[in-house]
Amino acid sequence: MRLSVRGIAAVIEHTNLDPTASPDDIVRLVEEAERVGFHGVCVNPLYVRLARDVAARRVKVISVVAFPLGALPLDSKIAEGERAVSAGADELDVVSYIGFVKGGRRDLYRDDVEGFVSHFRREHPDVVVKVIADVPSLTADEVRIVADVVSGARPHFFKTSTGYAPRGTTPDDVRLLRSLLPGEIGIKAAGGIRSLRQVVELLDAGADRIGTSTAMRIIEEARRELEVGGCQ
Amino acid sequence: MRLSVRGIAAVIEHTNLDPTASPDDIVRLVEEAERVGFHGVCVNPLYVRLARDVAARRVKVISVVAFPLGALPLDSKIAEGERAVSAGADELDVVSYIGFVKGGRRDLYRDDVEGFVSHFRREHPDVVVKVIADVPSLTADEVRIVADVVSGARPHFFKTSTGYAPRGTTPDDVRLLRSLLPGEIGIKAAGGIRSLRQVVELLDAGADRIGTSTAMRIIEEARRELEVGGCQ
Numbered sequence: 001m002r003l004s005v006r007g008i009a010a011v012i013e014h015t016n017l018d019p020t021a022s023p024d025d026i027v028r029l030v031e032e033a034e035r036v037g038f039h040g041v042c043v044n045p046l047y048v049r050l051a052r053d054v055a056a057r058r059v060k061v062i063s064v065v066a067f068p069l070g071a072l073p074l075d076s077k078i079a080e081g082e083r084a085v086s087a088g089a090d091e092l093d094v095v096s097y098i099g100f101v102k103g104g105r106r107d108l109y110r111d112d113v114e115g116f117v118s119h120f121r122r123e124h125p126d127v128v129v130k131v132i133a134d135v136p137s138l139t140a141d142e143v144r145i146v147a148d149v150v151s152g153a154r155p156h157f158f159k160t161s162t163g164y165a166p167r168g169t170t171p172d173d174v175r176l177l178r179s180l181l182p183g184e185i186g187i188k189a190a191g192g193i194r195s196l197r198q199v200v201e202l203l204d205a206g207a208d209r210i211g212t213s214t215a216m217r218i219i220e221e222a223r224r225e226l227e228v229g230g231c232q
Numbered sequence: 233m234r235l236s237v238r239g240i241a242a243v244i245e246h247t248n249l250d251p252t253a254s255p256d257d258i259v260r261l262v263e264e265a266e267r268v269g270f271h272g273v274c275v276n277p278l279y280v281r282l283a284r285d286v287a288a289r290r291v292k293v294i295s296v297v298a299f300p301l302g303a304l305p306l307d308s309k310i311a312e313g314e315r316a317v318s319a320g321a322d323e324l325d326v327v328s329y330i331g332f333v334k335g336g337r338r339d340l341y342r343d344d345v346e347g348f349v350s351h352f353r354r355e356h357p358d359v360v361v362k363v364i365a366d367v368p369s370l371t372a373d374e375v376r377i378v379a380d381v382v383s384g385a386r387p388h389f390f391k392t393s394t395g396y397a398p399r400g401t402t403p404d405d406v407r408l409l410r411s412l413l414p415g416e417i418g419i420k421a422a423g424g425i426r427s428l429r430q431v432v433e434l435l436d437a438g439a440d441r442i443g444t445s446t447a448m449r450i451i452e453e454a455r456r457e458l459e460v461g462g463c464q
Binding site: 017068073083 | 249250251252253254255256257276277278279281299300301302303304305307308311312315319329330331332334335336337340366369
């Protein structure tokens with residue numbers, strides 16, 4: 001795969017979901033995203049309005065919803081997403097409730113995923129919707145059920161992890177999901193991504209977006225390795 | 233302190249906030265709470281209605297709000313709490329946003345805490361409100377700011393941790409908080425509480441309630457030590 005620093009930055013969502021992040025931290029996140037050319041910033045709902053207020057229009061504001069447990073009733077998930085859109089979110093990363101899959105309640109899981117996606121597809125067709133499931137917490141059979149339900153719901157992206165799972169996302173996770181999901185559903189890899197090597201391997205495995213809270217370090221690494229090494 | 237198994241059970245909130253919990257797990261949680269005589273069950277908003285539907289009236293249903301990050305705007309926190317009350321919650325454990333304290337924005341922290349507490353005090357005076365701050369993530373100075381703001385807001389309880397903090401709650405944490413908070417604000421100790429010894433020490437330090445996801449094990453321990461040992 002032929003990669004440039006600019007190309008890598010363009011698929012990264014510069015992320016700060018830390019519950020100790022201050023308003024100043026979010027302003028800095030946005031400034032870094034503008035300077036480097038990241039796709040956007042991924043923040044908690046609390047900071048959507050602030051991020052949108054200070055960001056240039058080309059920097060997308062991504063809000064998580066029901067993060068990180070996904071353990072809200074559907075009406076609360078939709079209301080939280082609606083408030084984020086009103087505050088200026090361009091994209092919504094909603095956590096689906098995998099306890100339904102683990103408890104054999106595929107019907108409830110489908111209601112949870114389809115209910116959210118269909119609402120925003122209908123009411124806010126310009127808003128990009130990503131459905132998150134913590135793949136590292138699922139068995140292979142459970143991943144198949146999740147992929148099947150998500151395929152039916154047709155969000156814009158499937159996101160592999162909240163980052164609260166017992167391990168990070170691997171290229172094998174992405175390859176499996178790529179084989180299970182229809183081509184029009186993109187894959188956002190997230191969770192434990194801390195090096196350029198991981199980013200390159202995940203993109204190579206089929207990821208379309210990368211979510212990471214160490215994007216600045218990764219970009220510094222990319223500048224050293226790709227520009228100095230002449231691999232562009 | 234003179235303790236009985238029944239007395240210990242009565243101050244415990246039997247807790248399952250695991251994002252992989254199935255509906256069956258929640259039904260079992262409620263059944264255990266009824267059988268043992270726990271104060272109530274503490275669940276995610278997703279499961280408030282189910283818990284209320286299957287629980288006897290004397291078992292309180294406690295819902296967390298904005299859990300575990302507290303990173304929602306105030307209107308979303310209130311809306312999530314309102315939905316939980318409509319679904320049958322007797323008590324609301326809301327996570328306050330400690331990033332405001334860490335960022336030197338005591339004004340925003342006060343708006344967050346007072347806004348939630350005053351809304352529910354006014355609109356739902358029978359609902360018990362607990363304000364959560366992750367004390368293990370705070371410096372001593374920050375704990376003082378949190379205690380000061382919470383003292384002004386007057387919730388029914390202060391809850392010491394989400395359980396997602398880097399360490400559990402200690403008797404020293406509880407003693408410090410007890411010295412800082414007015415007597416009418418109770419203390420719910422939570423986070424990393426897994427043994428009878430911890431429960432006894434935390435109660436002795438001034439805690440009024442205990443939140444734990446290993447309540448059944450603690451009660452078995454209490455039955456062995458307090459009943460067989462004749463310490464009642």
